[in-house]
Amino acid sequence: MKRKNDLQLQVWEAIRACQDKLADDVTVLELEKGSGAFTDYFVMCSGTNPRQIQAIADTVDERLEAIGLRVTHSEGYKQAEWVLLDYVDFVVHIFSEKARQFYDLERLWKSAKRLEPAELMAKPRRSAISKSTTAKSTTAKTASAAKTASATLKKTRKRKA
Numbered sequence: 001m002k003r004k005n006d007l008q009l010q011v012w013e014a015i016r017a018c019q020d021k022l023a024d025d026v027t028v029l030e031l032e033k034g035s036g037a038f039t040d041y042f043v044m045c046s047g048t049n050p051r052q053i054q055a056i057a058d059t060v061d062e063r064l065e066a067i068g069l070r071v072t073h074s075e076g077y078k079q080a081e082w083v084l085l086d087y088v089d090f091v092v093h094i095f096s097e098k099a100r101q102f103y104d105l106e107r108l109w110k111s112a113k114r115l116e117p118a119e120l121m122a123k124p125r126r127s128a129i130s131k132s133t134t135a136k137s138t139t140a141k142t143a144s145a146a147k148t149a150s151a152t153l154k155k156t157r158k159r160k161a
Contacts, residue, residue, distance in 0.1 A: 010069055011041050011090050015117045017063040018045045021056040023094070029105075029112035041090035042109065046100050050080035056094050057083045 011028065018026050023045035030041055047053035054077060061071055064087065073086040081099045085092040093105065106114070 007040060007089050010064065010067065010087070011043060013063050013067060014043050014060050014092050017060040018043065018056055021052065021059050023047060023056050026117060027106065028115040028117060029109055030115055031109065031112045039089060039091050042093060042105065043090060044093045044095065044105060046095050046097050048097065053080040053083055053094050053096060057085060060085055060092050
């Protein structure tokens with residue numbers, strides 16, 4: 001079984017990949033152990049068109065492969081309405097805005113704890129993925145970037161509303 005810090009760092013890399021491709025409404029759900037959940041985390045985001053959705057999926061896959069993690073199952077890439085990337089301990093869902101509203105996974109898994117991306121990185125140490133990177137400075141910079149990205153996403157959502 002993976003250490004929790006390793007898993008959180010892997011999830012964080014998936015989140016960063018989504019943010020790098022300007023995904024909308026990046027959300028993380030931490031699923032409860034006793035809920036019958038088949039994974040520990042859901043990472044969910046939205047794209048505005050099929051090309052962006054595929055680009056997000058490609059970037060998540062590339063970023064996680066770079067740290068030695070391969071997708072075990074994927075679905076929906078061609079249609080690009082709802083792309084699912086299963087990494088066993090967490091699943092990345094990339095939706096079109098319409099599909100996300102229709103399936104509403106946040107409501108279906110309402111017992112799950114909703115996390116902000118910055119919250120997820122507040123706990124683990126950066127050295128778990130890359131021993132060659134200076135742990136403290138990288139974690140501080142990454143957490144700061146996550147807070148900034150999260151604040152920017154919130155501002156963007158408010159403008160859209």
